[in-house]
Amino acid sequence: MGLLSFIHNTPPSQPAQNLEPPAPPTRSINASPKSALVVENDGCLSKFLSRCLKDEGYAIRTASSTEEGLRLYRDFGPFNVVLINYCVPQRSGHGIDPLAPQTRGIELALAIREIDSFQGIIVTAFAFKTAAEVPRPPEAMHIPILVDCSVLQLRGSLEKIEVDRAIKALTSADLLRLRQFAKLLVRGIGRAARGRDWEDLLEEALYRTLIGASDTQNGRHWNRKVPFVQHLAGVIRSIASVWKRQFRENETYLVSELAVYDSEGQEHSPIDNVSSGCVPADRRLVEKSEEERVFALFGDDAGASQVLRGIVDGLKKNDIKLAYGLDEKKYLAAMRRIRAKLLGRKRGGNDNGR
């Protein structure tokens, strides 16, 4: 009997006969924020994977056959992650022919996905060199396959599952907060964004998080003690800062910016348009005009201008309120108007000065 028919024929409250009792967790599942199910018939590999997961903070349950794995999943799932050996047999015990090929892991993965389509699953196939060599039906092609028995690879796969889970858990307010945050930072770096927008910022932040589990140079590790929104905000800020710094260092110009034409349409050497060695002189003018432009936006809004002046002068929130005699309500309203205007939106700009 295949696993898919097995799960359809076995009601959740009625365990299949002749099954072993569930293996005790190595740590209390309830006491840990993260849980994992390891379905692995090789005792050494099971210990190795369990230890790796334990080091990552997971509480673990183990099973040595697909039947036992499915039963544990039904009794204790969902888990943060389920690790399944591609070659795990359907049943454990003396009836197993150790030489016969066992490829039930994919079936178990599909059976679990049928119970919970969002369950994070990794299929381990250490007997293969590449994932492409692992035979599986089309519906299982999206399940990650781990062919390299290394802690780094496992950590990378776990990171993806945890990040995907965190993305699904974000509330509408979280998502919109991230968008506003990224939009503001892109607005702040101006030309240094080089045509990139808030979506690019968000995407790169996510990518750096994904590789952050094992690549400390290019990635940004997500410390699970930090809320996901806060982590992404930190990465976004860091990327925006790098974009700006790279832009300054390279002083990159668009081709259209480099081409110099006189009044008669004659093109001149682009060298004439390259910034001088006295960069601060150039930049001072740009910054000054930008500052004036920002203040000009709030010329008819005394409250916003005051708050803006306070920020420019390096004052903290309470100092700004104190300096300009603003109560909390007026301060927050002014901040809202500044954000709305800088993001070029009409809403929020109708209560000028109030």
Place this chain on the structure above:
Amino acid sequence: MIMADDKRREGILENVVGHLADSVLALPDESILAEAGEPGSDLYEDAEHVRLVLSEASQLLEDVTRRLSNMGHTINSNYWRRDHAGFHTKCLNCGSSVSFTMATREAQGGALNAPCSASNWHKIPRRASL
């Protein structure tokens, strides 16, 4: 004095924007929902669009890795080099390269044009060959 003034001005906009961005993070949920909606758009749709951006970014790397794997290439998915043009890596076996950019979501490079020339001897699964 001039240098100090330059540095101060240089940080003005970053300071203002940083301050405003921080204020967004500190806003209560109801305030951000009231403020973040674009005129004429649906808040829920806006929020789900952001989720889609994140989900697609998460999927992109996996898709590129799978395409490479299907062509027999082996890469260390945790080591992508980043520069202004995108992300780059090389097949560990044949050395052919691949790169992709987040902006266009397009992958390109020799590794995607031809199967791995050094992976034929791996056709037989390791366990089966024992």
